[in-house]
Amino acid sequence: MRGVAVSGPVELCGHPPIAERTRWMGHPALLCVATIRKAAWLAMAALALPLWSAAQNTATPVFQAEYTNPGLTPSHWTLTIHPDGSGHFRSERGNAPRGEQMTVDPPNVDRDVRVSSEFADRVFQTARQHRLFGENCEGHLKVAFQGTKKLSYDGADGQGSCAFNFAKDKDVQALADSLVAVAGTIVEGGRLEVLLQHDPLGLDRETEYLVEAAGDGRAEQIGAIRAILERLADDENVMERVRRRVRVLLAMAEK
Numbered sequence: 436m437r438g439v440a441v442s443g444p445v446e447l448c449g450h451p452p453i454a455e456r457t458r459w460m461g462h463p464a465l466l467c468v469a470t471i472r473k474a475a476w477l478a479m480a481a482l483a484l485p486l487w488s489a490a491q492n493t494a495t496p497v498f499q500a501e502y503t504n505p506g507l508t509p510s511h512w513t514l515t516i517h518p519d520g521s522g523h524f525r526s527e528r529g530n531a532p533r534g535e536q537m538t539v540d541p542p543n544v545d546r547d548v549r550v551s552s553e554f555a556d557r558v559f560q561t562a563r564q565h566r567l568f569g570e571n572c573e574g575h576l577k578v579a580f581q582g583t584k585k586l587s588y589d590g591a592d593g594q595g596s597c598a599f600n601f602a603k604d605k606d607v608q609a610l611a612d613s614l615v616a617v618a619g620t621i622v623e624g625g626r627l628e629v630l631l632q633h634d635p636l637g638l639d640r641e642t643e644y645l646v647e648a649a650g651d652g653r654a655e656q657i658g659a660i661r662a663i664l665e666r667l668a669d670d671e672n673v674m675e676r677v678r679r680r681v682r683v684l685l686a687m688a689e690k
Contacts, residue, residue, distance in 0.1 A: 494590065494591050495517055495518065495590070496517075496518060496559065496588065496589065496590025496591070496592070497515060497516075497517060497588075497589050497590065498515070498516045498517075498558050498559060498562060498586070498587070498588055499513060499514065499515045499516075499586075499587045499589075500513065500514045500516075500584065500585070500586055500587075500611070500614040500618075501513045501514075501584070501585040501587070502582055502583070502584055502585075502614075502615060502618065503582060503583045503585075504580075504581075504582030504583070505529060505530070505531065506531055507529075507531055507582065508528055508529060508531045508540065508541060509526040509527055509528050509529060509541060509543070509544075509622060510527065510528065510529025510530070510531055511526070511527045511529060512524065512525065512526035512527070512544075512618050512622075513525050513526075514548075514614060514617065514618055514621075516550060516555055516558055517555070518555055518556075518559055519552070519555065520549050520550045520551060520552050520554070520555040521547070521548075521549055522547070522548050522549065522550065523546070523547050523548065524544055524545075524546060524547075524548045524618070524621045525543075525544065525545045526541075526543055526544045526545075526618070526621075526622060526625075527543055528540065528541070528542075528543055539626055539629050539630055539633070539634060539637060541622045541623075541625055541626045542625045542626070542628075542629055544621060544622060544624075544625045548621060548659045549658070549659060550617065550656045550658075550659060551656065551658060554613075554617075554655075554656055557610065557613075558610065559588075561606055561607065561610050562586075562588040563592075564606070565604065565606070565607060566595060567588040567590075567592070567593050567594060567595035568586045568587060568588050568595045568596050568597045568607075569593070569594070569595025569596070569597070570595070570597060571597060571603075572586070572597035572598070572599040572602045572603065572604065572607055573597075573598070573599040573600065573601075573602070573603065574599065574601050574602055574603035574608075575603065576601060576603075578600070578601045580600055581600055581601060582600070582615070583598055583599070583600060584598065584599055584600075584602075584611045584614070584615075585597070585598040586598075586607070586610070586611065586614075599611075613655055616652060616653055616654055616655035616656075617655050617656045617659065619648065619653060619654050619655075620645075620649075620654040620655060620656055620657060620659055620660055621659050621660060623641070623644075623645050623648075623654060623660065624659070624660030624662075624663050624664075626641060627641060627642075627645075627660070627663050627664075627667065628663050631663070631666070631667065631670070631673070635672070635673060635674075636674075638667065638673060638674070638677045639674060639676065639677055642667075642677050642680040642681060642684070643680065645680075645684060646680050646683055646684060649684060649687050657684050657685075657687045657688040658688035658689075661685070661688055664681050664684055664685050664688070665685070667681045668681045668682055668685060
């Protein structure tokens with residue numbers, strides 16, 4: 436590209452401040468370029484600001500359930516869920532004594548998980564129906580301690596949280612019961628992994644329990660442990676009756 440010859444000083448950018456004229460004295464064309472660049476940068480910044488604000492306003496909401504009961508194993512866990520069903524689960528064993536009938540202690544779990552879209556919809560719908568949990572959830576009924584449940588919501592439309600042993604609202608309590616059942620499923624998945632590696636015979640009793648729990652509601656969202664179930668189903672070294680139960684669980688996960 437050829438340059439354009441300039442026979443004399445040409446002011447294309449108006450009259451800059453005295454300080455700028457002194458700085459660029461003898462180079463009005465360079466002063467013009469600098470002025471245009473500054474104006475362009477300011478214009479881009481002005482355009483980017485509403486885009487950034489829009490991105491902030493459309494941030495994906497996040498739900499978290501936290502459970503604490505020092506008398507149980509694990510004694511503490513958190514489950515984070517996003518609207519698409521993706522999430523993360525983390526548990527800590529705590530100091531509860533080991534049960535006499537427990538063959539293998541459930542391991543600490545720290546992994547990404549996925550629940551069904553229907554379950555995720557129920558979670559966020561309940562949050563929005565109850566002021567994003569920004570209310571007092573504790574009921575007034577005197578019931579035995581079942582563990583402290585804390586439900587939290589954080590999104591562009593607001594945030595809130597409430598903690599309770601037994602909720603006064605039946606929908607909130609039902610959701611909490613389901614979340615405890617989902618956590619139980621994930622913990623059982625971790626136990627199955629340990630048994631497969633260290634005590635394959637123990638899988639017989641554990642899968643029997645898990646089928647019963649899935650049938651009566653103590654375990655929900657079986658699909659959250661699909662990976663270990665598929666490993667067991669495909670492992671020819673695992674007892675056949677264990678593999679049959681696992682196939683039943685996989686069928687439940689499809690429903």
